[in-house]
Amino acid sequence: MEIISKCIRSAFLVSVMFLTIVSHAVAYDSFDPNGRINIKWDVLSWTPDGYVVTVTIINYQMYRHITSPGWTLGWTWAKKEVIWSMVGAQATAQGDCSKFKANIPHSCKKTPSVVDLLPGVPVNQRFSDCCKSGVMASWGQDPSAAVSAFQLSVGHSGTSNKTVTPPKNFYLLGPGPGYTCSAATIVPPSVSFSPDGRRTTQAMMTWTLDCTYSQLLVSENPTCCVSLSSFYNPMITPCPSCACGCKDVNNNCINDSKDSRMLNQKALAKEDASMLQCTNHRCPIRVHWHVKANYRAYWRVKITITNFNYLMNYTQWTLVAQHPNFNKLANVSSFVYKPLIHYGSINDTGMFYGIKNHSDLLMEAGPEGSVQTELLLGKDMKAFTLEQGWAFPFKLYFNGDECKMPLPDIYPTLPNSAYANPISSSTLATTLLLSALLVFLCSCH
Numbered sequence: 235m236e237i238i239s240k241c242i243r244s245a246f247l248v249s250v251m252f253l254t255i256v257s258h259a260v261a262y263d264s265f266d267p268n269g270r271i272n273i274k275w276d277v278l279s280w281t282p283d284g285y286v287v288t289v290t291i292i293n294y295q296m297y298r299h300i301t302s303p304g305w306t307l308g309w310t311w312a313k314k315e316v317i318w319s320m321v322g323a324q325a326t327a328q329g330d331c332s333k334f335k336a337n338i339p340h341s342c343k344k345t346p347s348v349v350d351l352l353p354g355v356p357v358n359q360r361f362s363d364c365c366k367s368g369v370m371a372s373w374g375q376d377p378s379a380a381v382s383a384f385q386l387s388v389g390h391s392g393t394s395n396k397t398v399t400p401p402k403n404f405y406l407l408g409p410g411p412g413y414t415c416s417a418a419t420i421v422p423p424s425v426s427f428s429p430d431g432r433r434t435t436q437a438m439m440t441w442t443l444d445c446t447y448s449q450l451l452v453s454e455n456p457t458c459c460v461s462l463s464s465f466y467n468p469m470i471t472p473c474p475s476c477a478c479g480c481k482d483v484n485n486n487c488i489n490d491s492k493d494s495r496m497l498n499q500k501a502l503a504k505e506d507a508s509m510l511q512c513t514n515h516r517c518p519i520r521v522h523w524h525v526k527a528n529y530r531a532y533w534r535v536k537i538t539i540t541n542f543n544y545l546m547n548y549t550q551w552t553l554v555a556q557h558p559n560f561n562k563l564a565n566v567s568s569f570v571y572k573p574l575i576h577y578g579s580i581n582d583t584g585m586f587y588g589i590k591n592h593s594d595l596l597m598e599a600g601p602e603g604s605v606q607t608e609l610l611l612g613k614d615m616k617a618f619t620l621e622q623g624w625a626f627p628f629k630l631y632f633n634g635d636e637c638k639m640p641l642p643d644i645y646p647t648l649p650n651s652a653y654a655n656p657i658s659s660s661t662l663a664t665t666l667l668l669s670a671l672l673v674f675l676c677s678c679h
């Protein structure tokens with residue numbers, strides 16, 4: 235029995251490692267199978283030379299939000315359309331409107347780019363769910379803040395559902411790259427309720443598209459790493475060296491925050507403002523998982539998220555964690571926890587995020603640059619063990635990006651345990667081979 239359970243655990247760790255490797259290559263996220271940003275155009279009325287349309291952007295991603303400076307939505311008009319006017323957002327360029335004499339359109343660009351307005355614009359430029367500087371919460375954190383909308387009046391286009399062609403080549407920045415948008419498809423017109431819920435109205439025509447995120451489109455390197463420790467072993471397992479890439483020439487670092495003041499202006503001029511504190515891992519974010527205590531019916535974990543970027547405050551951050559004992563999470567301090575039930579019923583994954591005005595801001599690197607929580611987990615007596623790294627998480631994501639874990643062979647081990655001697659080599663290939671051998675031996679019994 236003993237050998238078999240060892241084998242199963244080794245095989246499990248191997249499969250977790252393998253899945254981690256594979257999952258970097260695909261956009262599909264099993265913890266958030268419906269994760270996407272949906273963009274819907276509802277034509278509300280026809281005009282003599284076009285239509286008035288409401289564009290609604292909804293972030294259905296459970297734990298990836300759009301931070302400052304916000305989203306940019308772009309497309310290519312199918313014909314010779316112009317934007318007469320817009321409320322709740324604006325085109326970033328007017329383009330060449332020299333053909334127009336009396337009425338000058340808002341934008342004549344063939345490929346307009348649209349951004350949200352800033353809070354505090356006058357009432358006559360506003361629209362519902364607008365004017366948040368393009369910032370959108372994740373669906374898991376706050377669905378009511380995961381929506382952005384604006385309205386535009388389109389001219390020089392078709393004027394019926396038979397002659398209007400939806401725009402093409404949609405793209406979305408959120409605020410950086412990473413999103414790929416589908417083509418727009420014409421769907422049955424949307425029906426919406428009046429505010430009192432006693433009457434419905436129907437759009438003249440509706441089209442919709444989805445944009446999905448892939449971390450690989452942004453960078454080959456992770457943006458976050460994991461370190462581990464426990465009450466039963468003084469050894470700390472650090473983040474893997476160069477977890478977020480040391481070769482990257484842009485990934486320069488400084489040791490002293492006094493230097494950062496000098497470099498501030500320089501770096502702020504660049505679009506991607508990042509100035510990291512020097513570490514072995516070179517990650518902007520480290521998540522530390524500490525197994526803090528073991529009681530009769532409970533055990534305690536402390537999670538600390540540390541920011542190493544001098545030029546970034548993370549607002550409305552999210553942390554996703556997977557651990558088999560999360561089905562018995564009894565108490566969470568300082569953070570909010572929401573289970574993410576995947577594959578229909580497996581309750582081993584959830585998202586954490588900060589409490590409003592309390593822990594939802596992860597400050598720039600420095601003395602204030604961390605947030606932490608303590609979890610109290612009820613023991614499942616059949617599964618609980620401090621052996622073989624069981625008490626450590628399988629996966630962690632910060633703001634939707636997967637964090638680089640240390641290899642299992644250097645996890646903190648129990649003193650005097652059979653597993654106290656770490657597997658001699660730390661190369662992945664060797665670990666895989668050894669574990670495969672264990673599985674093989676196991677199947678022989």
Ligand SMILES: *[C@@H]1O[C@H](CO)[C@@H](O)[C@H](O)[C@H]1NC(C)=O
Nearest residue numbers: 395396420422423438439440
């Ligand atoms: C177009 O509008 C007509 C009515 O004007 C309606 O009967 C038809 O179903 C609409 N077609 C689409 C694709 O919405």
Ligand SMILES: *[C@@H]1O[C@H](CO)[C@@H](O)[C@H](O)[C@H]1NC(C)=O
Nearest residue numbers: 486487488489490511512513
């Ligand atoms: C930071 O400090 C480490 C150790 O003191 C040193 O090796 C490294 O060169 C320093 N890096 C910079 C950019 O100053």
Ligand SMILES: *[C@@H]1O[C@H](CO)[C@@H](O)[C@H](O)[C@H]1NC(C)=O
Nearest residue numbers: 543544545546547595597598
């Ligand atoms: C982070 O927030 C603090 C307090 O609001 C502010 O003083 C600091 O300048 C901000 N840092 C950055 C990099 O935006």
Ligand SMILES: *[C@@H]1O[C@H](CO)[C@@H](O)[C@H](O)[C@H]1NC(C)=O
Nearest residue numbers: 560561562563564573575581
């Ligand atoms: C999942 O686990 C949490 C506690 O960790 C619990 O509150 C919740 O009810 C569980 N949900 C299901 C569907 O089992």
Ligand SMILES: *[C@@H]1O[C@H](CO)[C@@H](O)[C@H](O)[C@H]1NC(C)=O
Nearest residue numbers: 532564565566567568608610
């Ligand atoms: C949960 O944690 C809070 C704050 O740390 C504490 O006041 C409360 O008693 C705890 N509840 C349980 C059931 O341990």
Ligand SMILES: *[C@@H]1O[C@H](CO)[C@@H](O)[C@H](O)[C@H]1NC(C)=O
Nearest residue numbers: 588589590591592593594595
């Ligand atoms: C958070 O702080 C802002 C301003 O500091 C305040 O307007 C808001 O009501 C606060 N929200 C909560 C939930 O305390």
